[in-house]
Amino acid sequence: MVKTRTLAASIVSQGQVRLNKVKIAKPAQEVGPGDVITLAAHGRVRVLKVLAIGTRRGPASEAQTLYEDMADPAADAS
Template sequence: MSQTDAAAGLRLDRWLHHARLFRTRTLAADAIGRGGIRLNGNPCLKPAQTVRHGDTVTVSAHGRVRVLRVLDLGERRGSASVATALYEELDG
């Protein structure tokens, strides 16, 4: 990903899908709409919210809460090992 692309960011629903936190973008968008996702501590209700390198994403889904620091945006949805390189798990 180029510096220009990284500075611009990526839609939150796309990043959640790339990071394999949700099976589809639709499921990610639904979770955002229900208020189960926070970006930098602020509730998100719009799937088009922009996520950037260094942001903190809090995900309440699948019976647990995860706090993640964005390390990379990703080009596309890849394997599980590629997906885990997109974020760092923080202590919640």
């Protein structure tokens, strides 16, 4: 995804993010477990299912346990 909150806010403002199939325009949109986020970044489309909400800002390895990447693994291999 992106490395900073500023970059995340930028892609939301540019209309590159959907929450449960609905395009969002404000970076402060609340999400929760079960929500599906679709975003276009770095030349690819990512589809992520929120599994849990973190209690603190932590390392990327910790953040990766909070979502499921719904992408087709075969698509990444090409």
